[in-house]
Each structure stands twice: as C-alpha cells, then as structure tokens.
Amino acid sequence: MSLCYKIMEDLPKVPEELVALALQTVNYRGSGIPNQNTIQERILTKDGKKYLSRANPRYTLEPHFNDWVTDNISEEWSHIGVATSIVFEDSKYNDGQVIFQGPHTDLTRSYALLYVIDQSNPDQYTAFWQEPGKGLHRKKDTIPTELDHLVEIDRVCMPMNTWVYFNTTILHSIENVMGKRVAIHVGFDCDPFGVFVRS
C-alpha cells in the first residue's frame, strides 16, 4: 500500500476562537480577501461524460494563525489558510450537482495538513490515484482530464476537527461533496514530520 496520508492524532486541536475566525473568513470571502491558490475551470471526462470540477479557493489565515501554528505544529509551514469547496455555475457541463473535485496535484505545496471544520455530509472522502505507466509522485499542478484509466490506490474519510497530513504530489480527488466542505490548511514544501520522507 502506498503511503498517501496519516491521521495526526498527536497534534493539538485548533483553539475554538481560531476555528471561529476561519469560518468567519470563509463567510466573508469575496470581500477583498485574496486567494492563496489559483482557481481555474477544469473540464473532466468521467464515465464518458464531461464535468466541470468543483474548486477549492483558499484564503489566508496567516496573520492570525502564524504564532499558534509555529508554536504547536511546526515552524516549517509555507502557508496557512482556510478553503471551501465551490461549484462553478455552467449549465453546459453541469446538468446536476457536481459532487467531486477531480484528481490533481497541488500547485502551491508538496504536503498539507488539513483540519475539516464544517461539512454538509460526513461521508465525503479524499481518494488517491495513480496514472498507469506514470510515477506515483507528480509535478505540481498535474491535472489529468481523462479519469477513467486512473487507478485508485487509497482513500480517507477525514474526521472533523482532526489533523490529517497528506502527500499532495500524489494525484488526489475529493469525492461525494454534497454541499459544504470547509477546512483549515497548513501547507509545506518539505516534510518536517518525517512521515513521508526517509531519514
């Protein structure tokens, strides 16, 4: 089994006031808070049908979380933010509700700690994929558009209010998002926890 993620139960819970601040940041998005990541429309083919993937804009929490993350998680972070899952309004592709964010590697990081703080349904999951004939670890921002030949190698249903650490250079998708999914993200370019990298 490829090592794709680890549930980091030894890391402390995020204090309630910071969780509230993260939820507030998401609620006020669009009022001038810049994205930490880029959002682009991704048209994907799955089961012979075209879909417009969900997207996950992320907004900075660094001014508020900097000290807490540095003291309680790691000082090696590259960004701290809160992300929320959205759908694009495009009737050409989306004849119903799109419930997945297609397989991709991340653009801005190699590893991420996720801490889900709000979700519409508890059976949302993150799936990890490998493209036959290609390496497990892919360059940043790899986005396959034909999905039917990908092989699922693992999946995790992330528990709420728990840090889950995963390797974002492995293709991953978010599945079964029936509505809301909000998470605090701490991004890393290195692996300060020594979970994925041999040492």
Next chain:
Amino acid sequence: MTLCYKIMDHLPNVPDEYVHLALTTVNDTIKQHKTITDDYQDQPVSMINTIQERVFVRNGQEIVSRYNPRYTLEPYMNAWVNDNISREWSQIGVATSVVMDQDKNSEMPSHCFHTDVTRSYVLFYLLESSNSDQDTVFWREPGKSLHKKRGTVPRETDHFVELDRICIPKHTWIYFDASILHSVENIQGLRTAIQISFDCDPLGVFVKG
C-alpha cells in the same frame, strides 16, 4: 545515517552537445561580470533563481557567502530530460559559483548553509571544477527538524551538526534532498553544473512509495 543524497550512476550521461551548450551559456552570461549586480537579471538567458547577499558567522567571523546564479536550459534540454530522466521536473538550468564581490571576497571558498528556494530535490551534474576536493556538506541544527522550509538561511552556524558530505564526481548525476540544510565547501574558483529541479520525488529515492 540520514539519507541526504544518492549517486545516480544508472542515469545516462548528458550528451556532449548539451554540455557544450551549458558551458557556453555560462561563459556568455556570467563570466563576463566581475561582481553580482542587478545586471545579472537583465541577461538574455533567463535566470531561474534569485540572488541576494547572505552573510553568515563561522568561527565568530562574519562571512559573505558565495552565490550560484542559475540560467535556464529548458528550451534546449526539455525533450532529452523528458525522455531520459523524468517528465516531472520543474526547472532545468546551468549554475556556476561566483563570489559576491571579487575584490573584497575573492578568497571565500564557501557557499553557506541553506535550503533551496525553488525546489525540494535536485539532480546535479558537475561539468567543471577548479579543484577536485570541493565538498557538498549536509547539516542539522540541534533540536530542529531535519527538513526545513524553502529559503532557510541560518546566520549562526557553529553549533550545527554535520550529517554527511560528498565530493561530487564530474559527469555523474547526484540526486539530493534540497530541503536538508547544505553548504558547498572549498571552492577555490570554478564550479559549474547542470541542475534539474523537482518539487516532488519522481525517482523514489527520498519519499516512501
């Protein structure tokens, strides 16, 4: 022993035409300058890393680090690297070691402790060196994690612990983890290398599969 690097002697040698092109790129763009100044940024060949003054303290003395400006080879080597090394690269370039100010700092033999700004892993292929006993040395700061964020440049380094070192042979691919603090020591003059950068570990050396 901490895994800091691997000699990748199963990877193919770079064809002579690209070696020549890399050396020409360096000669045409870098060696004509005596000092690192803003005009490095204005060269016709794109520079793919940033240069800033780094001062560190060794044995109680302030020292200005050497620098390693790197210029793109992507338009020329793209296809060869894709076919012979990996498709997952983020940069392909040639870098050469220079001093910040040739008049004041000409004897500085060290490229000080750092993690790289633009990559997590790098394949390094040494083309030229003034002396054959230049060492790449890997370090850890006691009490801190082995893997550090990008662009980490500690100023006080006398308490750091050496983990490993390698005298990189010429015309051989060496793969190393650029998120471990490293320095380059005993550069008496020339040091020029082709470098292929990665944000992931497609060769499966450092990251568990």
